Amino acid sequence: MAATPDGCVHYVRSCLLKAPCCGKFYVCRLCHDGEENHQMDRFKVREVKCGACNTIQEAQQTCKECAVKFGEYYCDICHLFDKDKKQYHCQPCGICRIGPKEKYFHCTKCNLCLATDLKDNHKCVENVSRQNCPVCMEDIHTSRIGAHVLPCGHLLHKTCFEDMCITGAYRCPLCMHSAFNMKEFWEERDKEIAQSPMPTEYRDTTVKIICNDCQAHCTVSFHVLGMKCSSCGSYNTAQDDNPVLRE
Secondary structure (H helix, E strand, O other), rough: OOOOOOOOOOOOOOEEEEEOOOOOEEEOOHHHHHHHOOOOOOOOOOOEOOOOOOEEEEEEEEEOOOOOOOOOOOOOOOOEEEEEOOOEEEOOOOEEEOHHHHHHHHHHHOOOEEHHHHOOOOOOOOOHOOOOOOOOOOOOOOOOOOOOOOOOEEEEEEEHHHHHHHHOOOOOOOOOOOOOOOOOHHHHHHHHHHHOOOOOOHHEEEEEEEEEEOOOOEEEOOOOOOOOOOOOOOOOOEEEEEEOOOO
16 A cells, blocks of 8 residues: 555555554554454554655654655654644553643543543543443544543543434433533423423322432422422433322
């Protein structure tokens, strides 16, 4: 596979990596993995081929023969060549991240780099990024797609979260906690219920529920449009028992 000044669909680079597993040359590990029945270990790459003069050489940022720069950014740990996206190598994560570095911090409990505005402002879940995305079931930690942190602390790919919102889903696929601030939605539900009284025979019916947002167990009025948690006001609830009709 010939390298081009633009590299491939994944990265902008002017060299090919020699796969340590099979000895074949590919522009990047993702191109390799898409063609082969095994995966390339980026950390074991030792040689590259210049896309301009075809010289095979030790992995480095600039060609030793023609001085072509293989990438504006180069990491000699990940062997990542790419255009400058303010990347930085995070030692605890073990991989390169898109920066700039000063806008991110590494949460030691979540074991993940997060935006600085989430410092002391997110719920930690130990090693959360080592779990696959619960929507697409693909890896999150090494994914080139950014992660979205839900209020419950679980992670989704940003694109998966956006798709989830488009479909009208509002709960974490793992724990069922609301995925964003639902205050306005609950206020609308209050109005809908006020305008839609239950038939007379069901007006005094109660039901036991559990709230997915605050975990409270309570007994509330039954309504087909939703049962409101008496503790936090959420409609993200689940019926915990059969409705009880009052005589």
